[in-house]
Amino acid sequence: MSGRLAVVGIGPGAPDQLTGAAVEELGAAEVLIGYGPYLERLPGPLAPGRREASGLGDERERARRAVHQAADGARVALVSGGDAGIYGMAALAIDEAAALGESAPALVMVPGVTAASAAGALLGAPLAVDFACLSLSDLLIPRAEVVARVEALAAVDIALVLYNPASRSRRRPWEAAVSALQRHRAPGTPAAAVRRAYRDGQAVELSDVAGLASLSVDMETVVVVGSSRTRRAAGWLYTLRDEAPGR
């Protein structure tokens, strides 16, 4: 008896942003485990297995449940938004599987379109040269570390994608990011907030570093900040390699 656990990134939300490999794993899973709103994005016929929806915040318990059910012989899909390996469930699933040693189930990671790619595509191509992804959530990482990192990255001339910029009760790291970016980057550097990319309620808000503080940000938003090579034209944001910075 040997089960199998696929950790599946379902991309930004619309079913047509799933890869073929993700569709195959979701279709074959006897059990689908994931955060409720992610499971709700999957049409029934695409993922006909039994669904076990979880609330926010019990990620380790969710990963353990998926690993144990697969170890007991089930074919399980652990569902993550975007790419499961980027702020998703993959690392916890591996950690829980490793803890089982010889009894660990077969494990496969199915990559997906991460929020940075999705937001980038809606904006144009702001991430066409180098960039970093940084989560501003201080739930699991000490706030001082988050702030130090945003300060360090603001000073490097690459595009930045800020995941989880702020929640209703957590604005401090976002305020620190705005301050760092305004100290290190030219006021006219293009920036944007993308909310609910490829989902109902999708919204794109274009701005610049000077206007960062007025962007509407929440946990369903990613913020993209350009480098000195990023420009705005014809409604798009894009970064070019083949010319001097600052033009």
Add this chain to the structure above:
Amino acid sequence: MSGRLAVVGIGPGAPDQLTGAAVEELGAAEVLIGYGPYLERLPGPLAPGRREASGLGDERERARRAVHQAADGARVALVSGGDAGIYGMAALAIDEAAALGESAPALVMVPGVTAASAAGALLGAPLAVDFACLSLSDLLIPRAEVVARVEALAAVDIALVLYNPASRSRRRPWEAAVSALQRHRAPGTPAAAVRRAYRDGQAVELSDVAGLASLSVDMETVVVVGSSRTRRAAGWLYTLRDEAPGR
């Protein structure tokens, strides 16, 4: 008469790593334009349009051709490996379209699975917390700028994905990266080279910062270097948020 240009990221290579939206655009395109080896990854029935393959290095000309054919009324897919917005053709396509002003064709970016996500999935989940993508090619970016950036990012405790680490004739930026990483990160920090992810000849080589110089790297490889939170267990590399760094 109005054509349409879709800039399509085809992911790492295997057709089952395409998104549904990418499959749809490729199937509907009358003309497919792209670097020859990328077009060759697309099975005929999936992309039945006329193919115009280009060699390496004439990216701007390729983008211009795609934009002009779409402006003349054709339905065109401009094909990029990975995500078209990340070291792909999207920025050049926007730049060429913007130059046409009112005559520009309708333009849509179709995101895909970028090489960082593909390599990350094969390794486990090394990019589960913050990370940066950095190309070591000094073909279009001055070498001093590439080296300064790798030095700055090596000093920030996040995972790094190095695209285009080296070619036969271009090893210097890679040597600078190895030196910077060995000065800034603990020798045992996990690292890996992933070659031809999800394609024939796929190879994964696990190492650490001390062993970086012995990795085989070329233009079909991406190198992943962990942060102080990245660990190795059961053959996987993964980075955990929910524990202290350096464990």
